[in-house]
Structure formats: C-alpha cells, structure tokens
Amino acid sequence: MNQRMLNYGFTEKILQEASEEAHLYPGRIISQHKELYKVALAEGEVHAEVSGKMIHGAQSPLDFPVVGDFVLLDRTSDAGGYAIIHRVLPRKSLFVRKAAGKTTKAQAVGANIDLVFLCMALNKDYNLRRLERYFAVALDSGATPVMVLTKADLCSDVEKRVAEVERIALGYDVVVTSGATEEGYLGLKPYLAPGRTLAFMGSSGVGKSTLINRLLGAEIMATQGLRNDDKGRHTTTSRELLLLEEGGTLLDTPGMRELGLDGANLEESFEDIHMLAAQCKFSDCRHDREPGCAVREALDSGELTLDRLESYRKLKTENPYEGLSSRQIEKKKIDQMFGGKSGLKQAREIIKNKKKR
Secondary structure (H helix, E strand, C coil), X not given: CCHHHHHCCCCHHHHHHHHHHCCCEEEEEEEEECCEEEEECCCCEEEEEECHHXXXXXXXXXXXXXXXXXXXXXXXXXXXXXXXXXXXXXXXXXXEEECCCCCCCEEEEEECCCEEEEEEECCCXXXXXXXXXXXXXXXXXXXXXXXXXXXXXXXXXXXXHHHHHHHHHCCCCEEECCCCCHHHHHHHHHHCCCCCEEEEECCCCCCHHHHHHHHHCCCCCCCCXXXXXXXXXXXXXXXXEEECCCCCEEEECXXXXXXXXXXXXXXXXXXXXXXXXXXXCCCCCCCCCCCCCHHHHHHHHCCCCHHXXXXXXXXXXXXXXXXXXXXXXXXXXXXXXXXXXXXXXXXXXXXXXXXXX
16 A cells, blocks of 8 residues: 555555455545546546446435545546446445435535534634534544634633533533634644544534645635624535645535534433433433423533523434434334325325326
8 A cells, every 4th residue: 555545544444345346446535526526546536427337226315425435446547538436435434414405315425534623613603502413413424523613812701612512522522723823723733643534514604714724734725704793704615635744634515504414413412411311210201391300300400401402302303213223214204294104005096196197
C-alpha cells in the first residue's frame, strides 16, 4: 500500500475485501456531481459512473455510492472513457438524512466517517435543541461525534453555554473555537491523524468553512461575513473529500436547515432519560401523570429540564421506527398509510379497476 492510499484511509481490511475481485481496482470517492463521481486510486484520480447492473439491482437510494465510499472500478484512467463502479465496499459508518422538503426519501450525506464535528455557533444561532438533533443522527451514523462551539469571540458568556452543552453531550468531547484569530481552531488539531476521515455538520453560517480553511492552511472554502441578524451566510454548495497535511481526509457538507430524521440513536443521545425511564414503576410509562414516574420526579427535582424532555419527545415522534425490525417497520408503514393489510388490498383493487377503464 502506497502513502497516497494510506492518506485516503485505505486499510489492510479494505484491500483484503478488494482482493476478492482481482480484476477490479480499489478507489475512494472524493467528490460527486449528480451521477458522475471523482475517485482517488493508488495511481491518481479518475472520473466514474455506476454500472448498469448496480442501477437495476439497487433496492434503495442508499445502495448507490456517496462521497467517502470505498469502491471497486474497472480501470485506473480516463483514457478509455469514464471508469465504471461495480461495487461499494462495506461501510463502517453512513450519515443519512431525509431529503429537504416534504419528501421522506432517505439521502446519504457521507460514508466511512470516523469523527463528526457537530458545529453550533455561540452567538444568536445558539440552539441546544438543534444540537441534540444533530447528536442523535451522528450517533446513528456509526461515527464518533465531537461538539464544536464556534464564534466564541461573539459570545459574552462562553463558560455558561459550554456547561449547557456538556450536559447534553453525555461525556462526548466539547471543543470551543473561534474564526477570528489564526489560533482559534487549535482545539481541533488533536483530532487529526493519518488515515482518519473527519466531517463537519451544522446549520448554515456557523463558521464551518472558516475552520476548514484553517485546517487546510488555504482558502479552499469560500466564506462570507455576518448578516444583519448576526448570523452567517451559507457558502458551501457541494460535498468533497479533501486531503489534510497530517494525512487524513476532511469531508465538508452543505449546511442543512431541514435536518429530517431518517435514523437517530435516541437511546444513546438521550441516555439520561432512558436510564430514568428504566426506573419508572410501569414499563409503559408515558411520563405524564403515572404514579412512580422517575422522569417526572427528575423534572420536579431539577435533575432534568422540561426543554430536554420535550426535545426527546419531539425527536421520538419524528423517528417512530426506533428499535423496530425491518418487518415491523414495513407493517407500521402499511398500518399508517392504509389502516392495515385489508386497507392495502382495497387500495390495490381500486388501482386495478382504474387501469381497466
């Protein structure tokens, strides 16, 4: 394995997987524009598209390659046209969200990410409930989250807000940064390592691009100043995997104003509430007026805040399939849409009759 492959995160395990199909070449997707990918290989970079077999055999949009994926291709240069991606190698993590808007379609944001920097500004954009949402989704991805609080230079009470974030971080790291000085990003340096893939997540204008430029040592990402309401302007418009001087890679994503939940690890991100619920007198306690409710007792004593409980309830409502098997999820969706299998059968009959007309 050459140094280039090490820098892009290739491991002996990945190369062992790739060796099962010796006629194909391993690569890693570093950018995507619609159906066209740019892939890094040991020899250099190549443009690629997915094979027809992969298109027709896909069971879900998540079966298609995404930035960060390790893939197998049929060639190592553009000389004979676009390379063809024949296989996506097993992922160790995948960040998935619902596409923005009213659709419920799942959308992959990035794959094989080791650390996710969850960015939130300490100025007027500060919002603990939003950070809880990112935290739950990041944990579900399989990557390790790190809370990154930006724009500390615009906050008059940094210590208080850091303490608030630490309470919901449940032991995960919290780092304070500022884009106002060259040294403002140094808290992130210890997380950089050869072969490690990092990603930045956060809403528009929290200062992700400024921090990325600091880590890269160059103005790779465009940045803009504050609006009149003290919020930043969103600048990143695409996803790209970039090499760091330390040998790792960094994936930036567009800001996500509508981070719809497609999967969320509420059991870990709200571990405090789950531990309290386990102490309730009744296993099906709704934490409302039931006797012996440990969650209500924690609210009364101040151990738990009402805002955090309401945030948990809201995210649980958005993630109704938590803990269910694929068969249970399918049944729940049918029940919601048609009122059960009998309703589904009636819907099919209606469609069948309409086609006959």
